[in-house]
Amino acid sequence: MLIAAIIAIFVAMILSIFRGVVGTTLYDRILAVNMFGTKTVLLIALLGFVMGRPEFLDIAIVYALINFISVIGVLRYSDTNQFKHTATDNETVKKES
Amino acid sequence: MDIVITISSGFFLLMGSFLCFSGGIGLLRFPDFYTRMHAVGVTDTLGAGMILVGLMILSTDFLVFAKLVMVLLLTLLIGPTTSHVLAKAAFHNGLMPRGLSTLEQDNNKVYSTSNP
Amino acid sequence: MVVVAIAIIRMKDLFAVVMLAGIYGLLSASFFVAMDAVDVAFTEAAVGAGISTLLMLVVITMTGRDEKATRHKPLSALLIVTVTGGLLIYGTLDMPYFGSADAPIHNHISPRYINDSMQEIGVPNIVTSVLASYRAFDTFGEVVVIFTAGIGVLAMLSVGRRKEDDEEIASINDSMHEQHLVIRIVAKMLIPFIFLFALYVQFHGDFGPGGGFQAGVIFAAAIILYTMLFGLSTARKVINQTFIRLIAAIGVLLYGCVGIVSLANGGNFFDYNVLASDAIAGQHLGILLIEWGVGCTVAAVMIIIFFNFAGRRELYQHNKHSQNKESS
Amino acid sequence: MLMGLLNYWIVVVLMMSGLYIVIAHGNLIKKLVGLTIFQTSVFIFYISMAKIEGGSAPILADDITVYSNPLPHVLILTAIVVGIATTALGLSLVVRIKEAYGCIEEEEIQQQDNDQQAESKAEEVA
Numbered sequence: 001m002l003i004a005a006i007i008a009i010f011v012a013m014i015l016s017i018f019r020g021v022v023g024t025t026l027y028d029r030i031l032a033v034n035m036f037g038t039k040t041v042l043l044i045a046l047l048g049f050v051m052g053r054p055e056f057l058d059i060a061i062v063y064a065l066i067n068f069i070s071v072i073g074v075l076r077y078s079d080t081n082q083f084k085h086t087a088t089d090n091e092t093v094k095k096e097s
Numbered sequence: 098m099d100i101v102i103t104i105s106s107g108f109f110l111l112m113g114s115f116l117c118f119s120g121g122i123g124l125l126r127f128p129d130f131y132t133r134m135h136a137v138g139v140t141d142t143l144g145a146g147m148i149l150v151g152l153m154i155l156s157t158d159f160l161v162f163a164k165l166v167m168v169l170l171l172t173l174l175i176g177p178t179t180s181h182v183l184a185k186a187a188f189h190n191g192l193m194p195r196g197l198s199t200l201e202q203d204n205n206k207v208y209s210t211s212n213p
Numbered sequence: 214m215v216v217v218a219i220a221i222i223r224m225k226d227l228f229a230v231v232m233l234a235g236i237y238g239l240l241s242a243s244f245f246v247a248m249d250a251v252d253v254a255f256t257e258a259a260v261g262a263g264i265s266t267l268l269m270l271v272v273i274t275m276t277g278r279d280e281k282a283t284r285h286k287p288l289s290a291l292l293i294v295t296v297t298g299g300l301l302i303y304g305t306l307d308m309p310y311f312g313s314a315d316a317p318i319h320n321h322i323s324p325r326y327i328n329d330s331m332q333e334i335g336v337p338n339i340v341t342s343v344l345a346s347y348r349a350f351d352t353f354g355e356v357v358v359i360f361t362a363g364i365g366v367l368a369m370l371s372v373g374r375r376k377e378d379d380e381e382i383a384s385i386n387d388s389m390h391e392q393h394l395v396i397r398i399v400a401k402m403l404i405p406f407i408f409l410f411a412l413y414v415q416f417h418g419d420f421g422p423g424g425g426f427q428a429g430v431i432f433a434a435a436i437i438l439y440t441m442l443f444g445l446s447t448a449r450k451v452i453n454q455t456f457i458r459l460i461a462a463i464g465v466l467l468y469g470c471v472g473i474v475s476l477a478n479g480g481n482f483f484d485y486n487v488l489a490s491d492a493i494a495g496q497h498l499g500i501l502l503i504e505w506g507v508g509c510t511v512a513a514v515m516i517i518i519f520f521n522f523a524g525r526r527e528l529y530q531h532n533k534h535s536q537n538k539e540s541s
Numbered sequence: 542m543l544m545g546l547l548n549y550w551i552v553v554v555l556m557m558s559g560l561y562i563v564i565a566h567g568n569l570i571k572k573l574v575g576l577t578i579f580q581t582s583v584f585i586f587y588i589s590m591a592k593i594e595g596g597s598a599p600i601l602a603d604d605i606t607v608y609s610n611p612l613p614h615v616l617i618l619t620a621i622v623v624g625i626a627t628t629a630l631g632l633s634l635v636v637r638i639k640e641a642y643g644c645i646e647e648e649e650i651q652q653q654d655n656d657q658q659a660e661s662k663a664e665e666v667a
Contacts, residue, residue: 033232065403249596297560337602
C-alpha cells in the first residue's frame with residue numbers, strides 16, 4: 001500500500017514538473033512549485049515509513065514550512081515587480097494565456 | 098484488530114494517492130490557470146490529509162503520531178492560504194479566466210485602478 | 214533532474230529559471246532523503262529551495278527579467294562540455310559500483326566513527342558528532358567563511374539612509390500591505406511555531422536530524438517571512454541592525470572560545486573531554502555550545518543578507534518612483 | 542554495470558549542463574544559477590558515494606547494523622550553507638554591477654569597458 005502511494009505521488013511529481021517546464025504563465029509555474037513541494041512532504045513521510053525510520057518526519061515539517069515561505073515570497077516579489085511596469089507585463093501575460 | 102488497521106490505512110492511502118494523481122492530471126490537462134489551480138488546490142489538501150491520516154493509523158509511536166498531526170495541521174493551514182494568495186495575485190495582475198467577455202474585463206480595470 | 218537542468222538551459226525568462234531552480238532544489242533534497250543523508254536533506258530543503266530562491270528573486274526584481282538572446286560561441290562551449298563530460302564518464306568506469314559496501318571510502322575512517330562514536334562522544338547522531346567534535350576545526354573554518362560572506366554582503370550593499378526617505382518608503386509599503394490580510398493572519402499564527410521548531414531542531418540535533426546550521430536557517434526563514442509580509446521598516450524596528458551584527462560576531466566568538474577554554478584546561482584545541490569532570494559530559498557540553506555558536510552565526514548572517522538585499526531593492530524602487538514623478 | 546554507474550553518469554550530465562550555462566550564457570544571474578547546478582551535482586556525487594546498499598541513515602539505533610557513511614554527509618552539510626553564503630555574495634556583486642553599468646549582460650559590460658578605455662586613451666593622446 002505504501003509502495004502504491006509512493007508510485008502515485010511520484011507520477012504526480014513528474015506531471016507537475018512537466019507543467020513547471022511548459023508553464024505558459026508565471027502563475028502556472030508558481031502553482032507547479034507549490035504542488036511539487038506538497039508532494040515532496042508526502043513522499044518523505046512515506047519514505048520514512050517504508051525505511052522504518054519515522055524520524056524523517058522532521059524533514060517533512062521543514063519542507064511544509066519552507067514551501068509556504070517561498071511561495072509567499074515569490075508572490076510578494078512578482079507582485080510588486082509587475083506593479084511597477086504594469087502595462088507591459090499585463091500585455092505579455094494576456095498574450096500568453 | 099491488525100487487519101482493521103491494515104485495511105483502514107490502506108483505504109486512506111489509496112484514496113489519497115488517487116486524489117494526488119488526479120490533481121497531477123488536472124494540473125497538466127486543464128485549459129487555463131484558474132481551472133488548474135482549482136484542480137491542484139482542492140485535491141492537494143484533501144489528498145495530503147488522507148495520506149497523513151493513513152500513516153497516522155499505521156504509526157505505533159506517540160512522537161511519530163504527534164509529528165504527523167503537526168504536518169497535517171500545517172498542510173490544512175497552508176494549502177488553502179497559498180491557493181487564495183495565488184489566485185488573488187493572478188487576478189490583480191490582470192490574468193483573465195478563459196472565455197470572459199470584454200465587459201468583465203472593463204470591470205476588472207475599474208477594480209484594479211481602485212486598488213492600486 | 215536532468216530534464217529540469219536542460220529546461221533551465223533553454224529558458225530565457227529569468228523568472229521561470231528561478232522557479233525551476235527551486236524545483237531543482239526540492240528534487241535534489243528528496244534524492245538526499247532516498248540516499249539516507251537526512252541531515253543534508255534538511256539543510257538543502259531549507260537553503261536550496263527556500264532562501265536561495267528568494268534571494269535570486271529579489272535580485273531579479275532589481276535587474277529585470279529578460280535574458281538577451283546572444284550567446285557567445287555556443288559551439289565551442291558545447292565542444293568543451295562534451296569533451297570534459299566524456300573524460301569524466303571515462304573516469305567513472307573505474308569507480309566502485311553504487312551501493313557496494315567494500316568501496317574504498319567505507320574502509321578508511323568511517324568504521325571508527327560508526328563503531329566508536331557512541332562510547333567516545335555519547336551522541337546518537339553520528340553526523341553531529343563528526344561535525345561538532347571529530348572535525349570541529351573544519352566546521353570552525355566553515356563558520357568563519359559564512360561570517361566573512363555576511364561581512365562581504367554588508368560592505369557591498371548596505372546603504373546609508375535618510376529619515377524622510379524611510380518614511381516615504383514605509384508609507385508606500387503600508388498601502389501595499391493592506392491587501393495581504395489573509396496571509397498576515399496565517400503568518401502570525403505560524404511564526405511562533407517556526408521559532409519553536411527552530412529551537413527544537415537546535416536541541417534535538419544530537420538525537421535526530423538537525424543541528425546549528427539547520428536551526429539557524431529556519432530561524433532566519435521565520436524572520437524573512439515576517440519581513441516580507443510586514444515590511445522592512447517594521448522588521449528593522451523589531452530586530453535591531455547593530456544587535457544582529459553583534460549576534461553574528463558573538464556566534465563565531467563563542468565557537469572559538471570553546472576551543473580556547475579546552476586549550477586552557479590542558480587538552481587540545483576543541484578537545485571537549487576536559488570541559489567537565491566526566492569525558493562524555495564534557496563532550497555534550499562542548500557540542501551544545503558549539504551548535505549554539507553555529508546557529509547564532511548562521512541565523513544572523515542570513516538575516517543580514519536578506520535585509521541588505523531587501524533594503525537595496527526598496528531604495529532602488531524608491532529612486533525609480535521619484536524619477537517617474539519628476540518626468541511626469 | 543548500467544545500474545552500478547548510472548548515478549555517476551547522471552552527476553556528470555548535470556555537472557556539464559551547469560558548466561555549459563556558465564560558459565555559454567552572458568547573463569550574470571543565469572551564470573549563478575549554472576554555478577548552483579554545478580554545485581548540487583557535486584553534492585549528489587558525494588552523497589551517492591556514501592550510500593551503502595541496505596544501509597540506513599547514520600543515526601545510531603539498537604536494531605540497525607549497517608549505516609551509510611557519515612563523513613560525506615558532514616562535508617556536504619557545511620558545503621551547502623557555505624554555498625548559499627557565496628551565492629549571496631555573488632548576487633550582491635551582480636546588484637552592484639547593475640548599478641554601475643545599468644545592465645547584467647557580460648558582453649555589454651565589456652563593450653562599455655572598452656569604450657571607456659578608448660576614451661581615456663584618446664584623452665591621453667590629446
